[in-house]
Amino acid sequence: MTRPAAPYPVAVVGVGNMGGAMAARLLKLGWPVQVHDIDARKHVTLLAAGAMAHASPAQAALGCAAVIVCVVDAVQCEQVLFGPQGLAGVMPPGGMVLLCPTIAPQDTERLAGRLVRHGLEVLDAPMSGGPARAREGSMSLMLAGPDALVARHETLLGALSSRIFRISERVGDGARTKLVNNLAAGINLVAAAEVLAMARAMGLDLGRTLDVIEQSSGQSWIGSDRMRRAIAGDYVPRAHMTLLEKDTRLALQAAQAAGYSGPLGAAAAQVFARASAAGLADLDDAALLRWLEDPS
Template sequence: MNKSTVKSVGVIGLGSMGMGAAKSCIRAGLDVYGVDLNPAALEALGNAGAKAVATDANQFAKELDAVLLLVINAKQVKSVLFDSGLAANLKPQTAVMVSATISAQDAKEIEAGLKAHDLIMLDAPVSGGAVKAEAGEMTIMASGSLLAFDLLKPVLDATAAKVYNIGEEIGLGATVKIIHQLLAGVHIAAGAEAMALAARANIPLDLMYDVVTNAAGNSWMFENRMKHVVDGDYSPKSMVDIFVKDLNLVADTAQDLRFPLPLASTALNMFTSASNAGYGKEDDSAVIKVFDGIELPGVEK
């Protein structure tokens, strides 16, 4: 396999993960082209040293050796690549790393669309949160051809502490990410349920948090998200509606595989109730607000 000649990358979607990944690529010496609909994000990335920024990737499509998509869902991936005409404008054999959390089925449909334009896809969902994205230390769970991994090596090296090669078949990366999200979502909902019960039992929440994070009941999500509950700070780091989306992808996967998921389906109900109660745009820890009959720091009932 030849050494990758990728020198420029278009990063599409400059939310907390995309912005961190784009800055990591700049630090690694790549020419970064940033794309988002939010002018503030474009300005921030421009100030961080991007080669160019725009609300539409088509204007610098011919400059790109690779594309990294960190948008919200499959609909946005398809809109950017196919509805806007980007796939038709990219150079043949450009590597496209699709890092949104999407279903295996959508990943396969996107691959077919890219193949029609002689483009090479890596099915490459990410994890780790904004801090790790900023540090260039995301976890990437990827599937695709060896050529796709090779071409994208500079981008993977720049953005990830750990890259898993799940296999050649597009869709495997998506599935591993979805199973990961099952755990992440259930852990947030379980953390909320436990802290709500503690509030009901008049246990100080900061003490409960301290005990759990020093004992075997801890999870990455409990430690990260229940701090927001203790602090009464529901400003969105990642929103409730993201887990409504992701746990619905989990449910779709279960349906496709004809498999029961008693806990994930329960957690989905909790996030969906929280969204319907008006907390969809708050931090995902706001799922705790589905519980009535308790007092929480910083929450008026």
């Protein structure tokens, strides 16, 4: 199959924090973008930037050579791909679906298999880095899928990210890599929140303590990013607590399937689960500091 002339029409299904930033990035670069989200309020800023908004995934996918799926979990993926208004039934054979959610590898493999039976091509493409990096095109994109398909859509992929990691040709390996990364992120975030809670208990200034950590051996990107917000009392959700609760749980399940068990992952996953159950589920995961200071 020949490479489509770029820029070509692209749909983004799920335009929350990450999907909306990806759509904004493409619009800024002059790509024709069609969007759909179950929450139509999320269309507003993208409409102002030149996107076309639609009432269903199927309508958004019409006429598009590629669709970026950026929903939350496997259940939502199933709905937008194969539900009553799903896009799989309207895309022409040879169309490409970029699966970006953090989901279990077996779910990625299952969804990809069904898409292939519809005559569609699939890239397993989880992303990482947050909305700001997605908007500026510097997020990490972990690609698993056929080399020929990556080459065919290299212009689109390059527009989305300057940090593309080619994982393998096996769909599902992108999902596995993302879960490894997100378990590391979860462990690091719990560690950062714990030591700052400890610092406050010792009477230290949290801002100065974090200054030291950022320039020393304890530094981590997610620790700095989230704890700066926590120190300011800013818990407006960029990444909901429930996301790392889900991702650490999925990572542990993937580890179990591979026959591996480590000492830290389960402890971190339990922290996110308990913080969510304590009423912080809809806050930014920076609120972990607040919970660790008062877990009652």
